[in-house]
Amino acid sequence: MPPKTMKLRLLFTLLPLLALGQKTENIRLFYLGGQSNMDGFGYTKDLPDSLKTGYENVYIFHGNPAPDEALDGGHGFWEPLKPGHGRGFASNGKQNTLGDRFGVELSMAKRLQALYPGEKIAFIKYSRGGTSLDSTAARHFGSWEPDFRGKNGLNQYDHFLKTLNQALADTDIDGNGITDHIIPSGIVWMQGESDAANEEVARKYEVHLKRLMDLIRAALRQDDIPVVIGKISDSWNNTEGKVWKYGELVQHAQEAFVRSDERAAIVRSTRYYAYSDPWHYDSAGYIDLGQQFAEALYKLLE
Numbered sequence: 001m002p003p004k005t006m007k008l009r010l011l012f013t014l015l016p017l018l019a020l021g022q023k024t025e026n027i028r029l030f031y032l033g034g035q036s037n038m039d040g041f042g043y044t045k046d047l048p049d050s051l052k053t054g055y056e057n058v059y060i061f062h063g064n065p066a067p068d069e070a071l072d073g074g075h076g077f078w079e080p081l082k083p084g085h086g087r088g089f090a091s092n093g094k095q096n097t098l099g100d101r102f103g104v105e106l107s108m109a110k111r112l113q114a115l116y117p118g119e120k121i122a123f124i125k126y127s128r129g130g131t132s133l134d135s136t137a138a139r140h141f142g143s144w145e146p147d148f149r150g151k152n153g154l155n156q157y158d159h160f161l162k163t164l165n166q167a168l169a170d171t172d173i174d175g176n177g178i179t180d181h182i183i184p185s186g187i188v189w190m191q192g193e194s195d196a197a198n199e200e201v202a203r204k205y206e207v208h209l210k211r212l213m214d215l216i217r218a219a220l221r222q223d224d225i226p227v228v229i230g231k232i233s234d235s236w237n238n239t240e241g242k243v244w245k246y247g248e249l250v251q252h253a254q255e256a257f258v259r260s261d262e263r264a265a266i267v268r269s270t271r272y273y274a275y276s277d278p279w280h281y282d283s284a285g286y287i288d289l290g291q292q293f294a295e296a297l298y299k300l301l302e
Contacts, residue, residue, distance in 0.1 A: 039086055059121070234247050
């Protein structure tokens with residue numbers, strides 16, 4: 001068992017005991033990031049009854065998705081998890097506007113509840129469709145390149161940091177009057193399609209991915225926090241065949257990243273999913289993907 005895993009287990013054993021005297025409680029935290037297949041294009045009308053309700057003790061801070069130059073990127077607040085945190089979600093920091101779509105967060109939460117019975121779970125989510133790790137491929141969707149300055153110095157990494165900082169500034173996310181001990185427990189990353197449209201960009205993907213994951217780990221103040229990435233796939237649904245011309249280069253880079261990082265894993269079930277359009281999985285795909293992410297994280301944490 002890795003030393004960090006032993007420390008986390010010990011921490012989760014001791015914190016409830018400390019909470020009795022100090023009025024604190026521990027909450028497992030997972031970050032969800034990437035582009036549109038992390039946003040989520042599943043339709044809430046397609047959800048089975050088991051995923052429509054029943055998220056007691058699961059909370060989400062969903063940062064407002066915004067272009068690089070926007071000043072309102074990352075605004076949000078904590079609330080109990082419910083359907084609607086997919087495409088169409090928005091927040092002004094005081095009110096969340098839920099859409100009619102969902103992503104991986106619902107089925108992931110249900111599986112984590114089963115794997116960690118009785119524990120509280122929190123998600124911080126910031127993702128934006130079309131975004132790239134390379135500023136030359138970002139266009140009007142946005143860039144995760146930390147040094148990209150664009151028009152006014154703001155990029156997707158800046159919006160992520162605002163999301164994270166605002167979320168962690170709240171020391172009582174469930175509003176029960178008890179101070180929370182937030183325990184960063186995993187990063188889930190679903191992105192890479194936008195980087196697969198250009199050969200030069202695709203060939204740099206592994207370097208970009210490693211750098212960004214290192215920075216997100218540093219922002220969460222845990223250098224070996226588990227990372228699970230979703231392997232990009234292709235619907236082959238256009239007149240030229242492939243949607244992502246250099247998708248195999250990005251897939252190779254994702255596999256190489258995981259091989260080089262003992263605290264990382266990859267979910268490959270994406271190749272079996274059906275699509276609702278040329279770019280996005282159908283509702284059943286997002287449900288399975290969330291479950292697969294939870295299982296992969298659990299194995300890394302054990």
